[in-house]
Amino acid sequence: MNFLIYFESFKIKTKRRKIMRRSLVLFLCAASTLNAFGHGDDSHFPNQQDVQVKTTLVSGNVYMLQGRGGNVGALTGPEGILIVDDDYKAISTKLAAALKELGSEKPRFVLNTHWHADHTEGNEFFGKDSTIIAHINVRKRMSQSNILFGNTIPASPVQAWPVITYEDSITIHFDGEDIKAVHYPNGHTDGDTVVFFPKANVVHLGDDFFVGRFPFVDLESGGSVQGLINNVGSLIAKIPADAKLIPGHGAISTMDDLKAYHQMLLETSKIVTDGMKKKKTLDELKKAGFPEKFKAAGSGFIKTEQWIETIYKSYSKK
Incomplete structure (x- = not known):
């Protein structure tokens, strides 16, 4: 009797351990998926102290800062600092320290290119001293729960929400620049903004541009492959040939890089839609799959099969 009780108890404990291990694996997979794509809250990861913020001069008085998430643009001058996006909150103090080296750790303005956490989570930190500006759909999505990679993402804290919004565009006259933030609809998301620094001849494209890689198109947030293709085509027609480009992810780029990216979008989407x-x-x-020439494009956040599925689902929507 005692042996049977012990044996049944052992089976229950073993089953519980298996369930716990399975739950842990599922949690880590979900967390790594969100982090790998650079769009989820990664504050639970233990290695934030290893992240270093790299600052690179782009042109004039515009810089690019790279931490853990999306690329941050910074305009510096006598009136203070304006930044485009602000990475994850877990590295906000490091980002602030890097900005201090450029003139001030407290930006006057923060422009968000879209709502994803790797571009906006720092709003909670910088919003205490900065005016946050974004497209109206960014505020809408940050103030509600959203679905991302099949997971429910809770609303951002109120202090992280943009306080100035626009529908089409907004111009900020600051530090001798006429910074223009323009909404490009339904590409990466439904709230994408591209930021133009005309005097410095620099453009921050947010996640409408992943250099040399397949992009992430957030279909659940109103993004679409055709919309992204259209937007990039419009930008190619508008941006000066010698402009310097800050992508959402990747190195400082040129118009040739953007044209190659656009061509990749056209060719790969045609392969899928023809099929x-x-x-x-x-x-x-x-x-x-795709021809060998697109192999490198599938080595980033989005792998080849994921990009094929995104195209398929995007063009299947009615």
Whole structure:
């Protein structure tokens, strides 16, 4: 009797341990997915102390700062600092220290290119001293829960919400620049903004531009592949040929880089949509893949199969 009780107890404990291990694996997978794509809250990761903020002069008095999340743009001058995006809150103090080296740790203005946490989570820190500006859909999404990678992302704290919003564009006259923030609809998300620094001849494109890599198109936040293609095409027609570009992720780029990115979007989307017209299934399209020349593009956040699925789902929407 005692042996049977012990044996049943052992089975229950073993089963519980298996469940706990499975739960831990699922949690770590979910967390690493969010972090790998650079769009989830990564404050629970233990290695924040290892993150270093790198500052690079782009042109004139515009800089790019790189930490853990999306690229941060910074305009410096006698009136203070304006930044474009502000990374994760876990590295806000390091970002502030890097900004202090440029003139002030407290930006006068923060412009958000879209709502994802790797571009806006620092709002909670910088919002105490800075005026946060973004497209109206950014405020809307930050003030509510959202679905991202199948997970529910809670609303951001109130102090992180943009306090000035716009629908089409806004111009900020600051530090001798006429900074123009322009909404490009339904590309990466439904609230994307591209920021132009005309005097410095610099453009911050946010996540409408992933250098040399397949992009993340957030279909659940109103993004679309065709919208992204259209937006990038419009930007190519508008931006000066010699402009310096700050992408959402990756190195400082040129118009040639943006044109190559646009061509990749056109070609890969056509491969998938042509297959869809032939009634090929998603699995068949994934198995067929893309030509070898696109192999490097699938080595970033979004792998080849994920990009194929995004295109398929985007063009399947009615």
